[in-house]
Amino acid sequence: MTQPPPKFRREPAEQRKEALILAALALIAERGVRGATVRAIADRADVTQGLIRHHFSSKEDLISAAYAFHMSRMTNLTASPNIAEGASAKARLAAFVATGLNPPVVDPASVSLWASFLNKVREDERMRQIHEQTYHDFRDRLEGLITDALAEAGITATPSRLRQLAIASNAVIDGLWMEGGALPNAFEPGELPEIGLQSVGAIIGIDLQKTGSQP
Amino acid sequence: MTQPPPKFRREPAEQRKEALILAALALIAERGVRGATVRAIADRADVTQGLIRHHFSSKEDLISAAYAFHMSRMTNLTASPNIAEGASAKARLAAFVATGLNPPVVDPASVSLWASFLNKVREDERMRQIHEQTYHDFRDRLEGLITDALAEAGITATPSRLRQLAIASNAVIDGLWMEGGALPNAFEPGELPEIGLQSVGAIIGIDLQKTGSQP
């Protein structure tokens, strides 16, 4: 007697939750939050819809988890320095800017996800906190890099001015990121990081483009 | 015999269409596209739902019209020069930047609307065209102002460089606009235009802040 093949596989909870989150994110990016129905998500994850309610207390709960997951993923993407430890502060800042303006950070799906979540962020308190913290994390890292680069160049700046430089640089990066994702064909490859480096450099008063990777 | 009061008012088609569009926009800004159901829109416009189908061939049609209406409204808001005819090019550029970074252009509802529509833009060809044209209109106006301001200051720049300066300046404005709308409490009043003027000035190499309104 041969056994009939199993009708489904049991997965550890954490693993299945992540699979459901990934399916939700893919659908939200493709069709917006409204296209990410419980049934569509379950379908994409090759699972029946009841399972979602078993792992998440509600659809809102899944969406929140997906948002947190996505934001953390984006943070990790931009966090990876990708540059030698001993590099100059200027080189590190330049690398940070360039990373945020190249794939995979610049990506239509990412921008689409960001936009889809923005509305929920305004309603849901938990989401608002994730949003604010991610934004400030990114800006604070930027401010730190700017501070170091200025010090390295022998330029002094008040904390208030450093804050403004960080806000402005962050705005350039965000703006370019957004436009690059929303209008993927409007820019040449490499144009976004080039403009970004040039502009952040002009704002803080340091040329970031002619940067050898060596210290 | 007194006549019973009329049970409803007949409005000219264009007027009712605009009322329906405004109701739709208000709902989308408040609750996102998913909250803007046919019934909710009709309710807010003090009308029964059937009327929507009489004036628009489908809900999609209404949403498209609302998007075009909103974009045109935003364009008009930023287009109003609000500054004397004979003003210097520098002053006109500064006024343009400041207008885009103050209310009512900077506004949570506007950002929310923009985000809500972004997904639809990727699917719907008609919406994509509206989006691209609005973006390029704004950027082209910016490029014209930058060109004039540079010429006025005796600075020459290649067309390619002018394009890059416009993209960069546009990105700063967009980024600040977005952050100001998404995190209304994260910035002091007047901080956004201040940073915007400072940054655009640094990017193009002209101080835009110490600008008397006189030519």
Added chain:
DNA sequence: TCAGCAATTATGCAAGTGTATAATTAGAAA
């Protein structure tokens, strides 16, 4: 090997969705 538990499926429901279609009726025109 087998008992028990949690992961998974199966089924159904009540509310809300966009849309269609027919019945009213306000208001201008004659």
Added chain:
DNA sequence: TTTCTAATTATACACTTGCATAATTGCTGA
């Protein structure tokens, strides 16, 4: 006043939605 038409309401239908509940079933530990 009466007619006529387009604006408006009224009603209903088929479908989707999130959620609940009960019935299975894969797997692990004794």
